[in-house]
Amino acid sequence: MPIPNTVFIEYRKESIYPKRNNGYNPSVKYPEYPWSDSDISVEDNAVYDMVRRCLAGMGFDAEHYGNSEWNPLGSVVKKGQTVLIKPNWVSDHNHNTSVNDDLECLVTHPSIIRAIVDYLVIALDGTGQIVLGDAPMQGSNLDLMYDKAGYRELFNFFYEKKIPIIIADLRKYSVISKNKIISAPIPIKNSLGSICIDLGRRSMHAEKDYLNPPYKVSDYSKNDIKRYHSSG
Numbered sequence: 001m002p003i004p005n006t007v008f009i010e011y012r013k014e015s016i017y018p019k020r021n022n023g024y025n026p027s028v029k030y031p032e033y034p035w036s037d038s039d040i041s042v043e044d045n046a047v048y049d050m051v052r053r054c055l056a057g058m059g060f061d062a063e064h065y066g067n068s069e070w071n072p073l074g075s076v077v078k079k080g081q082t083v084l085i086k087p088n089w090v091s092d093h094n095h096n097t098s099v100n101d102d103l104e105c106l107v108t109h110p111s112i113i114r115a116i117v118d119y120l121v122i123a124l125d126g127t128g129q130i131v132l133g134d135a136p137m138q139g140s141n142l143d144l145m146y147d148k149a150g151y152r153e154l155f156n157f158f159y160e161k162k163i164p165i166i167i168a169d170l171r172k173y174s175v176i177s178k179n180k181i182i183s184a185p186i187p188i189k190n191s192l193g194s195i196c197i198d199l200g201r202r203s204m205h206a207e208k209d210y211l212n213p214p215y216k217v218s219d220y221s222k223n224d225i226k227r228y229h230s231s232g
Contacts, residue, residue: 008057015046017109020150023157024048024114032070034121035161051115077123082131085120087113089134092145103149110154121163133168133192137218138185139177142169168192205229 018024018041025041026033026048056065060072077083087108094101113132120130136142146152158165172194173185200206215229216222 006058008054010050010053010057012046012050015050017047017104018045018111019043020110020153023153023160024111026115031066031068032122034118045111047109047111048115051112055119071119071122073119073123077120079123079125079127081124081128083120083124083128084131084133085113085116086134087132089136089140089142089145091137091140092142092148093140101148103145107145107149110149110151114154114157117158117163117165129164129166131166131168131192133166133170135170138171138173138175138220139182139218140174166192170194 022039022041024045024047025035025039027041027043027045028049029037029040030052055072056062061070061074064070065072088106089108090106092103094103094106117130117132124130136145146155155167169188170192171188172191173187175185176183215225217225
């Protein structure tokens, strides 16, 4: 079992994100690796190794670590379940002109998702399904973000391996912004739908009720934000 109330951080100053070719394969054939020798990268993939070390450092399935039976997510993910992975897919565009539209501060790098999916494949053992999704800014072009951030190569790997995964845009609608004018809401096709949950006093926003602070997020109605983020 994982160590309770533990956060494990793996940091390597010299590490860089792997290139987007080959679906972000690891550069080491780990004992528990679910794919073949042909799915190993000749280029270093420090990210995969750091994700693996985080899972090990948190104590997941410690008794099997280092052998082919290691199933770090097996204690929290059971066969037949549907598992949601929620990366950050904030925007398809970085407005900081000095970084040449680099999305690393806005979008979770796909190499991290690849490693997590591999360990979900081990835990699910051919059953259940995985949902990979987020609700980006309403004005974001998600298809463009996939291309720019390197997710297409990751999706191709999923399809090649026939991993039962759903790629989901969790927004209810998108908008088009031009010259500071936002279009009417455009419904998201094939939306998974949603339900409203009233967290009451369990909401982290409830701690600030006495302040009733204003909240503002681009592309969202100011009145809707106020209604959902104040007074309980």
